[in-house]
Amino acid sequence: MDSINFNDIFKSSILEKTSSFSIVDSLIGLLVAFVVGLFVYFVYKKTFSGVIYSHTYNISLIIMTMATALIIMGISSNVLLSLGMVGALSIVRFRTPIKDPIDIVYMFWAIVAGILCGAGFIPLAIVGSILIGLVFIIFINKITIENPYLLVIKYEDISVENSLQHVVSGHTKKHVIKSKSVMPGDDYEVTYEIRVKEADMDFINHISTIDGVKSAIMLSYDGNFTA
Structure with missing residues (x-):
């Protein structure tokens, strides 16, 4: 065994x-x-x-x-x-x-x-x-990549759109309208995606002084936007 x-x-x-x-x-x-x-x-x-x-x-x-x-x-x-x-x-x-x-x-x-x-x-x-x-x-x-800005403008008179377009075109390298809406009380809001020129941030103060513009703010973002 x-x-x-x-x-x-x-x-x-x-x-x-x-x-x-x-x-x-x-x-x-x-x-x-x-x-x-x-x-x-x-x-x-x-x-x-x-x-x-x-x-x-x-x-x-x-x-x-x-x-x-x-x-x-x-x-x-x-x-x-x-x-x-x-x-x-x-x-x-x-x-x-x-x-x-x-x-x-x-x-x-x-x-x-x-x-x-x-x-x-x-x-x-x-x-x-x-x-x-x-x-x-x-x-x-x-390698640095220039992030765009969002320029949000609220205004109460549609006649100021030409002035806004002129100021934005003259002080940015590139811009495109991302959204445009009508708010209660016949107020308007437009959002631009912009790329500013070097150290040129003062134009937002100029936009705020335009007659009919209620507010203007500029935000930095990463390029993703949902309207």
């Missing part, structure tokens, strides 16, 4: 997976994922141009890079585990809204870098991350 020992019991499962597991390669992959995630962290912090900086979101980019690398290491040598992982992740729903589209790009960057580190494509992850970081730094910090 053949005896069954410990190795025979776990021969087809635990020991085989353990023997194919390289702790050195895994540590190298996780370490590189951490370094790349740290690089993503500093690029995001340097290029952030929003209103409220979220330190927790930035930290999550580092963790996301390492966690993605860890998942790829686990499923790369087991087809069944990879299918199970895909099924498990497919039911995950993220409820936190992403307000700035650029934050989604950083999140995708962290995930892609983690996949490359976990799959062993470390040089590609490093070179690709450096190039992406340079693109972010150059296009966000070095």
Whole structure:
């Protein structure tokens, strides 16, 4: 009668997976994922141009890079585990809204870098991350884009429209009417999208002095407008 020992019991499962597991390669992959995630962290912090900086979101980019690398290491040598992982992740729903589209790009960057580190494509992850970081730094910090303004004018006499058009045309590089409405009490409101000339903001005071104009305000915005 053949005896069954410990190795025979776990021969087809635990020991085989353990023997194919390289702790050195895994540590190298996780370490590189951490370094790349740290690089993503500093690029995001340097290029952030929003209103409220979220330190927790930035930290999550580092963790996301390492966690993605860890998942790829686990499923790369087991087809069944990879299918199970895909099924498990497919039911995950993220409820936190992403307000700035650029934050989604950083999140995708962290995930892609983690996949490359976990799959062993470390040089590609490093070179690709450096190039992406340079693109972010150059296009966000070095290249300035002139945001337009919204000029909202309320007036009570339709006859002043020609005067308004003349003043706006003479003091702006580009302008277009975004909306025009009639308000209760026979008042009118017109909204221009304008791009002002260099340091020429005084014309709004001139508009306010036109007879029939009740108010004139100028707002800076990011180019999205809903009438």
